[in-house]
Every structure is written in C-alpha cells, then in structure tokens.
Amino acid sequence: MEKFALLARVEAKPGKEQQLLDFLKSALPLAEAEPDTIRWYALQIGPSTFGIFDTFETEDGRKAHLAGEIAKALMANAADLLAKDPVIEQVTLLAIK
Numbered sequence: 001m002e003k004f005a006l007l008a009r010v011e012a013k014p015g016k017e018q019q020l021l022d023f024l025k026s027a028l029p030l031a032e033a034e035p036d037t038i039r040w041y042a043l044q045i046g047p048s049t050f051g052i053f054d055t056f057e058t059e060d061g062r063k064a065h066l067a068g069e070i071a072k073a074l075m076a077n078a079a080d081l082l083a084k085d086p087v088i089e090q091v092t093l094l095a096i097k
Contacts, residue, residue, distance in 0.1 A: 002038050002055035004062045005091040010074070011083040012048040020050055020081045030069045036061030048083070055093065062090065
C-alpha cells in the first residue's frame with residue numbers, strides 16, 4: 001500500500017502557462033518508467049498554478065523520484081517556465097480508497 005507521497009506546487013511565469021502545462025503532460029512517460037512511482041498526477045490548480053502529486057510504497061521510492069528524470073527536467077526548465085521555486089512537500093498518506 002502507498003504510504004508516502006509528494007505534493008509539488010509550481011507557478012508559471014506570466015505568459016508561460018501553456019508551456020508549463022505542456023511540460024507537465026509530457027512528463028507522463030517519465031513517470032510511467034519509474035517502477036517505484038505507484039501513482040502520478042499532473043494537475044492545474046488555477047490559471048497559472050499547477051501541481052504534481054505522486055505516491056510511493058517506500059521512502060526509497062520517493063527519494064528515487066526526487067532524484068529522477070522529472071525533477072531533473074523541471075529544474076532544467078525552471079528559469080524559463082517558473083515564476084518562483086517549486087514548493088515540494090513530503091506527505092504521509094493516512095487512508096486510501
């Protein structure tokens with residue numbers, strides 16, 4: 001059962017909303033290639049605010065994801081796409097349906 005999760009919020013620079021949306025959608029194959037990432041969601045919270053929520057069975061899986069290709073790609077594009085640094089929270093899941 002998934003017990004560990006990450007919740008990341010990212011804010012697009014003005015005029016970069018569509019590019020950030022497209023970037024997040026394009027990251028799906030990278031998430032699918034991570035065997036320890038159980039669930040991965042890219043979401044839009046507001047007009048320029050986006051997020052990623054992902055779940056893991058182990059802390060090692062979460063750590064691997066944080067050091068993985070999605071994080072690397074996001075940070076490589078951060079200066080161009082993001083208005084500020086991502087806010088990444090480590091979450092403990094209490095109940096899942």
